[in-house]
Amino acid sequence: DTEVTQTPKHLVMGMTNKKSLKCEQHMGHRAMYWYKQKAKKPPELMFVYSYEKLSINESVPSRFSPECPNSSLLNLHLHALQPEDSALYLCASSQDPPRDVDRVEKLFFGSGTQLSVL
Amino acid sequence: GQQLNQSPQSMFIQEGEDVSMNCTSSSIFNTWLWYKQDPGEGPVLLIALYKAGELTSNGRLTAQFGITRKDSFLNISASIPSDVGIYFCAGLNQAGTALIFGKGTTLSVSS
Numbered sequence: 001d002t003e004v005t006q007t008p009k010h011l012v013m014g015m016t017n018k019k020s021l022k023c024e025q026h027m028g029h030r031a032m033y034w035y036k037q038k039a040k041k042p043p044e045l046m047f048v049y050s051y052e053k054l055s056i057n058e059s060v061p062s063r064f065s066p067e068c069p070n071s072s073l074l075n076l077h078l079h080a081l082q083p084e085d086s087a088l089y090l091c092a093s094s095q096d097p098p099r100d101v102d103r104v105e106k107l108f109f110g111s112g113t114q115l116s117v118l
Numbered sequence: 119g120q121q122l123n124q125s126p127q128s129m130f131i132q133e134g135e136d137v138s139m140n141c142t143s144s145s146i147f148n149t150w151l152w153y154k155q156d157p158g159e160g161p162v163l164l165i166a167l168y169k170a171g172e173l174t175s176n177g178r179l180t181a182q183f184g185i186t187r188k189d190s191f192l193n194i195s196a197s198i199p200s201d202v203g204i205y206f207c208a209g210l211n212q213a214g215t216a217l218i219f220g221k222g223t224t225l226s227v228s229s
Contacts, residue, residue, distance in 0.1 A: 004160075032215075042219035043161065056215055071119055090160050098215055100223055106151065107208075109160030 006091050006110035014118055015081060021113045023074040023091030031097035032065060032074040033107065035090040043090055044077035049074060088112040090092045120145045120212055122220035124205075130226045131197055139223040140191040141207030150190040151217070152181050152209040161206060165192070197227050 004025045011017050023032065031050050036044035048056035049068045063085075065077040074091055090112045094105035123142050131137060141150065151167050153161035165176050167183035167190060174181055180193045194201055207220040 006152060006160075040204075040222075042221055045216045045218075047214060058216075088158075090162075098217070106163055106166055108163065109153075112158070112160050114158065116229075 001084055004091055004093055004108050004110035006089075008113060009056060010112065010116075012116045012118065013081065015083070017081075018077070020078065021076040021079050021089055021091075021115075023110055024075075025093040025108070027093065027095075027108070028071075028074055029093035029108075030071065030103050031041070031057045031094045031105065032068065033092040033094075034064075034074070034076055035092060035109075037090055038087045039088075047070040047076075048097065077103065078115075081115075083117050086115055086117045087112050120207060120209075120218060122207055124207055124220035124223050126223060127221070128226070130228070131227060133197060133199060133227055133229045135197050137194040137197055137201070137225060138175075138191060139205060140189060141176075141220050142189040143209070145212065146187045147190075148187065149178040149210055150183055151182070152179075152190070152192050153206045153208060153219075155204045155206065155222075157203075158161070159174040164205075197225075199227050199229050201225060202227050 005024045036048040039044040045058050046060045047066045052068045062079050067075040091110045092107040094107050151166050152164045165181040169210040170187045172183040173186050176193045204222040204224050205223045208217050211218050
């Protein structure tokens with residue numbers, strides 16, 4: 001099983017709503033990531049979890065709140081989002097967290113959640 | 119900060135043609151990854167390069183890690199319609215904390 005599964009695939013929410021994005025992997029990977037991708041742009045890193053602990057927060061606004069309940073699951077809680085937050089949200093995992101500049105861990109991505117904020 | 123510059127930005131080719139795209143940086147990278155992304159899907163890893171000068175193939179795809187460690191290219195031979203998508207190069211940032219992506223090359227193939 002080399003899959004990273006994300007739900008839902010599409011989400012439309014108002015600016016006052018609270019919603020959550022979910023991500024699951026069963027590859028025994030010890031690092032999980034959230035990326036944000038705008039149309040025709042490259043993915044941009046938001047958060048990195050290493051061994052279920054938040055290790056990197058790329059100055060993401062607090063209206064995005066990540067959570068890692070266990071080693072297989074990663075959530076992204078959304079609250080009071082803005083229309084400019086509309087994007088494809090990608091979850092990824094890797095065997096180990098990035099720690100060695102001489103060797104990049106291969107990231108495996110899910111299909112993403114296409115989020116629209118109205 | 120570190121940047122990965124991909125070129126060309128987009129390509130329009132006929133089925134059966136060969137394709138070449140590259141990625142350059144002003145900084146040295148120790149690893150290069152090449153991903154392909156279809157519309158509405160996440161990026162899929164194509165090839166990983168770990169040594170300067172390394173040449174690696176995956177079916178019709180061939181990628182090379184430049185000797186200077188500041189560039190990499192990806193070739194696709196005998197293109198087919200399903201090669202359509204956005205191709206990203208990626209490398210580890212200088213802090214060694216995260217993967218950063220180039221701006222992508224959008225490939226269109228007409229049959």
